[in-house]
Amino acid sequence: xxxxxxxxxxxxxxxxxxxxxxxxxxxxxxxxxxxxxxxxxxxxxxxxxxxxxxxxxxxxxxxxxxxxxxxxxxxxxxxxxxxxxxxxxxxxxxxxxxxxxxxxxxxxxxxxxxxxxxxxxxxxxxxxxxxxxxxxxxxxxxxxxxxxxxxxxxxxxxxxxxxxxxxxxxxxxxxxxxxxxxxxxxxxxxxxxxxxxxxxxxxxxxxxxxxxxxxxxxxxxxxxxxxxxxxxxxxxxxxxxxxxxxxxxxxxxxxxxxxxxxxxxxxxxxxxxxxxxxxxxxxxxxxxxxxxxxxxxxxxxxxxxxxxxxxxxxxxxxxxxxxxxxxxxxxxxxxxxxxxxxxxxxxxxxxxxxxxxxxxxxxxxxxxxxxxxxxxxxxxxxx
Numbered sequence: 001x002x003x004x005x006x007x008x009x010x011x012x013x014x015x016x017x018x019x020x021x022x023x024x025x026x027x028x029x030x031x032x033x034x035x036x037x038x039x040x041x042x043x044x045x046x047x048x049x050x051x052x053x054x055x056x057x058x059x060x061x062x063x064x065x066x067x068x069x070x071x072x073x074x075x076x077x078x079x080x081x082x083x084x085x086x087x088x089x090x091x092x093x094x095x096x097x098x099x100x101x102x103x104x105x106x107x108x109x110x111x112x113x114x115x116x117x118x119x120x121x122x123x124x125x126x127x128x129x130x131x132x133x134x135x136x137x138x139x140x141x142x143x144x145x146x147x148x149x150x151x152x153x154x155x156x157x158x159x160x161x162x163x164x165x166x167x168x169x170x171x172x173x174x175x176x177x178x179x180x181x182x183x184x185x186x187x188x189x190x191x192x193x194x195x196x197x198x199x200x201x202x203x204x205x206x207x208x209x210x211x212x213x214x215x216x217x218x219x220x221x222x223x224x225x226x227x228x229x230x231x232x233x234x235x236x237x238x239x240x241x242x243x244x245x246x247x248x249x250x251x252x253x254x255x256x257x258x259x260x261x262x263x264x265x266x267x268x269x270x271x272x273x274x275x276x277x278x279x280x281x282x283x284x285x286x287x288x289x290x291x292x293x294x295x296x297x298x299x300x301x302x303x304x305x306x307x308x309x310x311x312x313x314x315x316x317x318x319x320x321x322x323x324x325x326x327x328x329x330x331x332x333x334x335x336x337x338x339x340x341x342x343x344x345x346x347x348x349x350x351x352x353x354x355x356x357x358x359x360x361x362x363x364x365x366x367x368x369x370x371x372x373x374x375x376x377x378x379x380x381x382x383x
Contacts, residue, residue, distance in 0.1 A: 030381045031327060032299075032314060034335045037356070037373040041088035044079045046369035048341035048361040053115060053165070055108035057083050059356060061343045062117055063101045068367055072123045074100040081358070081373075097144035098136045105163035107176045107203075114139040116176065116203065121160040121185050130185045133158040135207075149206065156207035158183050159197045164227040164234055166265060176203040177210070177234055179263075182221040190255060191242045196221060200263070214269040217261045221285070226346065227265075228291030234263040235298060239285045253306040256283035260298065260317060273298075274317060280324035281315050286340035290355050294348075294380050296320055301355060301376060304340040310363055312338040314376070336374040337362060353378040 050064025059081040065072045076099060078091040097117075098104065104120030115138040122130025133154045135147045149157065161181025167174045179200045182189060189195035196219040200210040223239025240255045258281065260274035274280065281287065287303035296319040302311045312335065314328040328335070342360030346353065355376040361367040 030379055031331050032376055032378045033331060033333055035375045035377065036334060036336075037375055038086055039081070039088060039373055040086055042079065042090040043088050044077060044090075044359070044371055046371040047075065047077065047343075047359050048339075048369060049102040050075075050077075050341075050343055050359075051104045051106035051117065051120070051162075052343035052345055052358075053106045053108045054345035054347060054356075055110055059083060059343075059345055059358075060106070060108070060115060061358065062106055063098070063104055063120065064343075064359075065102050065123070065341075066369070068361060068369075069123075069125055069365060074102050074122050076100040083356070094138070094143040096146070097138065098134065099132070101132050103160035103182075104132065105157075105159070105161060105176070105178050107163045107165040107174070109165075109174045110167060111172055111174060112139065116163075118163070118203070118207075119157045119159050119161075119181075121182065124185050124189065125187070126185065127187060128185065131158055131160070131183060147206075153207040156197075156199075156201045156209065161197075161221065161223075162225045163203070164225045166227050166232075166234075167229075173204070177201070177225070177227075177263075177265075178203075179217070179225055179234070179236060180219045180221065180223070180239075188251070190221070190240065190251060196242060210268060212263075212268050212270055214271070216270050217259065217272070218257070220257060223257075223285065224287055224289045226289045226291060228293055230293030231262070231291065232265045233291075234265065235289050235291060236261045236263070237287055237289055237300060238281075238283065238303065253283065256285060256306050258283040273319070274324075277324065280317070281313070281326075284311065287311075288342075288344050288346075288355060288357070290346045290353050290376075290378065292316065292353055292378060294353075299353070299355075299378060301357075302338065302340065304364070308363060308365070310338040310340050310361075312336060336372065337368075337370065339370060340364075342370075352380055 047064035051062045053060045080089045101120035105118045118135040120132045137145045159181035163176045163178045184195040198219040220239035220241045237260050238257045258276045262271050284303035288301045290299040297316040300315045339360035343358040346355045358373045
């Protein structure tokens, strides 16, 4: 995107000083810590289960749901948050974009100053197929453009899941990957033969299927997918899947997964790092991952469980010892309310890895919808 959308607003110096002391004190510890982020500008309304992407200081969000069952209506809201000036900008005035939807794939194309939105869904539990298979491109000069797709590409775009952008270091071109995801909103979709996508796809001038040379993770939905540049790998954790007898309509704790996988982008092979160890985060969906290449760790935040419990715990998996460690019980200071379906991104700075979260829902039924923003700081020194 054009830098800061030509709308830079500099916050008062006193605001920066207010949080400088907090950061300096907390950074002395190797434990992660949370900071609530002040927000200015056109702060979005409370939303959950939308899409998000980050590039060069700008945090983009699109779509989501503005209520929960039976009032979980999708929106086409489109906003950008300037991480440096702590300012939101409403971009919904651009015409011709994607229709209202939740959980679409979205990523930034840095070299073209552009953004891609593809797929997504409407509400579940309406007895209708409310999925989307279209793909759109946005840049602030040309606005929205719908991208023509072949029948095969339409089929691959028909999914609700996360996409991870991967920028080739030699060509400086961005491709995006997406794995599995829901492809139906009909009743008991998780156990329908067409309810989940079962493949890994890559977007570069259109959606292509990736033929992997190894056993792939089980098909699933509501799982995180993140890219670790230093490892040139994709990471997947948990989510929920269909039952052993496809089509029964039974939804049980066994549908929820607690496995951790890594996909080597260069060799195009999957490796299962964690099975379902009882001493780790366990079975959950909607967790968030942060790749800590400095300390050879994979951090996990929150998610939700089969019984409706919404989580806000923080764990890391040590690639050397092959063990999970929970750290939020030792963390001090303020922390966000448990939530799921939040917009988010992670990044590495000179001193830390950071996870930003915005909005989300405190529960699936009768929750509070949120529009606060928090940052989890993981110092590079490790825990």
